Amino acid sequence: MKRLLSLDILRGITVCGMILVNNAGGPVSYAPLRHSVWNGLTPCDLVFPFFLFMVGISTYISLRKFNFEPTSEVVKKIVRRTFLIILIGLAIDWFGYVCNGDFFPIDTLRIPGVLQRIGLCYGIVSLMVIYINHKYLPWICGGLLLAYSILLLTGNGYACDDTNLLAVIDRGVFGEAHLYKKSPIDPEGLAGTLSAVAHTLIGFMCGRLLLEKISVNKRIVKLITAAVIMLVIGYVLSIWMPINKRVWSTTFVLVTCGWGSLLLALLMYVIDVKNINKGWTFFLVFGMNPLFLYVLSEVVAIIFSQWEIKDAIYQTITIAVPDEYLASLIYSLLFCSVMGLTGYILHRKKIYIKI
Incomplete structure (x- = not known):
């Protein structure tokens, strides 16, 4: 193809x-x-979720070459890449301390981060799709988003303070010194990985759609349909569950994946159909x-x-x-x-x- x-x-x-x-x-x-200060969505807030969406698509494309078989070679590749991405993320933060003369910032090095979240999502989703029948993936994705929504609604998840259950979990697991310093809520915290994995799974399923053996026009129509469904559901649910990047809320996942799918459909039409x-x-x-x-x-x-x-x-x-x-x-x-x-x-x- x-x-x-x-x-x-x-x-x-x-x-x-x-x-x-x-x-x-x-x-x-x-x-x-x-970025939005708390609830809401700015153009800036679309950037990272678009990247995670693309990680899901790329994961489908790369593992498709191995027929999604859990061979030792594939598993080793996934595990190696996962840890390497996470280590690079940690090394970037460490490098900042080194430039300040602190070569061993063991007590204050931030553990969560952008690349750490990317690495975790890539690794978890990659292992899921080689061991789990793909027909169950939409249900798993929906289950993760539902579970995370319940966690936010019952755990004061939309409060921008130390009482937020997400902050409590991160402090308990990592310690306050190893978290984001500019907000009581770490935007790449541990619990948010649940919805971020679902986010990556949506990208993966869109990747499967993109490689279907049908015309590009039909793939574009399917992508637009998926985008509209996600956007409508996301914005309707945002009445009760605000769109929030810092907690990576369920509505944030649906809306940003919807916009990502729509932008990809537009680019496919302009570049791949019209050859511009x-x-x-x-x-x-x-x-x-x-x-x-x-x-x-x-x-x-x-x-x-x-x-x-x-x-x-x-x-x-x-x-x-x-x-x-x-x-x-x-x-x-x-x-x-x-x-x-x-x-x-x-x-x-x-x-x-x-x-």
Whole structure:
């Protein structure tokens, strides 16, 4: 089956968005690049869930080549990749301490994180789909979301304070010193893995839909149908269960997967049906080396911050652009462009770094 360029483009848009959002120049981010304070959904809040959605799709594509057989080779590959992603996430946080002269931050190193959640979701979903009959996956996905909804509703899960059961669980498992410092709720906490796994399973099932032996147009229609169903259910349920990224609520899963499916359907129509495939190179280079460019951006951001390079660049920008919001956006765009240039060089040399 012909490779869908739209998948690489959406992956690239997502990684580019993650880098853009994480690297504001000044003390205040440009408004659309800010996460919602608590309940609600901003464009910025779509970035990470889109990536997790794509992890699910990629998992289907990669394991399909092995017919979803739980051979020792496949299991070893899954376990190795899972731990490697988690370790890279921990290493990024550790690197920040090293730059401050603390080489052994055993007492304060943050344990949950973005890559840690990605690694866990990839590993859990991958093992599930090679050991469990795929006809049960929708029921498992629904069961996880139902169980997590009950946990949030009965455990004060929508309170942004220390009484939230999610915070209680994380403090009990990891200890407060090893959690996110800017909020009482760790946005990548342990309990939220339940809904994040369901999120990844939705991506996996969309991946199965994308590789059905039917025309691209029919696949697009199915994807749009799934998107509309998820969006309607998600927004209706949000009346009682708010859309909330920090707790990765059930409605957040449904709505963001719905928007992700809709955007993918649009890209498939434009790129794979209408063959409008020029002008996407900037996003394509991010999509071909997604994990490497994200990790590189995090490491460079730490170096820029610790060595005050970031402040120097931002102050230079504000000389020409006094508006701090606009200056912050320009810095973000410049930083992202540097990562894009790195990705372009790798793409030209056909270097694709995978783990």
